Amino acid sequence: KAGVTQTPRYLIKTRGQQVTLSCSPISGHRSVSWYQQTPGQGLQFLFEYFSETQRNKGNFPGRFSGRQFSNSRSEMNVSTLELGDSALYLCASSPDRGREKLFFGSGTQLSVL
């Protein structure tokens, strides 16, 4: 079974641009969560999607948005990029909502210059 796949692996953008990150969960997993990881800040929860519906949202500005498609693939978008958005963005999937065992992808390393 293939693991969680995130694309692209690395991304360099400039301030003011927007970016879209993609996540393909493990086949059969319907829940997808997104996290932002920066040194010293640990993993900060962004959103959780289940069956195309956003079930939870973290404390991030409206510039951060996401969606989930009918095949459970998910995308997150960050508009008007700021230097502070530089981080590793991790996607995780699980079979059902509320399950504790998350399967993480290797993440997208975003650098904003």
Place this chain on the structure above:
Amino acid sequence: GQSLEQPSEVTAVEGAIVQINCTYQTSGFYGLSWYQQHDGGAPTFLSYNGLDGLEETGRFSSFLSRSDSYGYLLLQELQMKDSASYFCAVRDDNQGGKLIFGQGTELSVKP
């Protein structure tokens, strides 16, 4: 609000047993999970200890005291490859079920 506290660093020697602590404060509690992350890698699940059961992986085990809002991860027969960051996480059922992570503990295993 919710918060989790872990030591930022722990050092131990190969072959030893090490304990990584986590205290949590949440408005609702369902269970405590642990994840391992090597530099530049994906976090991987190690253990879950909660209201609906217990799951552990290999040499990793966990303890939970709900009355003290405290838990720990126990790593036995330490190996050099166990040098990594370890995160505890709680699902706050009163906050829509978000899984909240601690800041992580960096474990260094010395020969």
